[in-house]
Amino acid sequence: MKKGFLSWGFTPGERRAVILICAAVIVGTVYRYYQQSSLPSTVELNAEDSAAVESIRLAFERSSSADHTVVYNDTLVEGGLIELNTATRYQLENLPGIGPVLAERILMARDASGGFSKIEDLLQVKGIGPKRFEKIKPLVLCFSENQDK
Numbered sequence: 673m674k675k676g677f678l679s680w681g682f683t684p685g686e687r688r689a690v691i692l693i694c695a696a697v698i699v700g701t702v703y704r705y706y707q708q709s710s711l712p713s714t715v716e717l718n719a720e721d722s723a724a725v726e727s728i729r730l731a732f733e734r735s736s737s738a739d740h741t742v743v744y745n746d747t748l749v750e751g752g753l754i755e756l757n758t759a760t761r762y763q764l765e766n767l768p769g770i771g772p773v774l775a776e777r778i779l780m781a782r783d784a785s786g787g788f789s790k791i792e793d794l795l796q797v798k799g800i801g802p803k804r805f806e807k808i809k810p811l812v813l814c815f816s817e818n819q820d821k
Contacts, residue, residue, distance in 0.1 A: 727755055727815040753813040756794070757787045767811055769804045788814045 682690065717725070754763050756778075764775035774797070781797045782788055791814045794800050800808075 723815065727813065730813060730815060754811060756791065756812050756814045757782065759812075767808045769807055774799045790814055 754767065759778075761772070761775045761779060764770050764778055765772055770778070777797050777799060778794065781793075785793070788794070791809060791812055792805075793814070794808070794812075795802070795805055
């Protein structure tokens with residue numbers, strides 16, 4: 673390349689940097705276009721999705737006046753609720769008074785019964801008495817697919 677040809681006053685290192693930045697912008701634009709074009713134009717909900725949407729709606733209604741912090745998807749969320757039939761062991765352990773052993777008992781009871789139908793079903797788990805239940809009751813939600821609508 674001739675000296676001064678398309679240099680626009682840049683040093684060779686600066687030219688490489690400009691080329692890399694331009695290439696990154698082009699690649700990013702193409703990738704974003706690809707992502708947008710791969711999205712479906714419409715999404716159909718099945719019964720399972722409807723149950724999840726209803727669970728979220730109930731959680732928002734119930735937590736609108738709540739002023740507590742709980743774990744949701746392994747992160748702390750202000751005013752969030754834990755759904756008993758989908759909660760992980762880690763999420764259960766972060767409830768007040770629930771440790772690893774009690775969290776495992778809750779999961780075993782949930783699996784044995786095919787899921788909880790109401791929050792009060794927690795009282796059937798060994799180690800959860802009325803006092804402990806009252807502490808965790810405002811922090812949990814129980815949505816059963818068998819509920820009448």
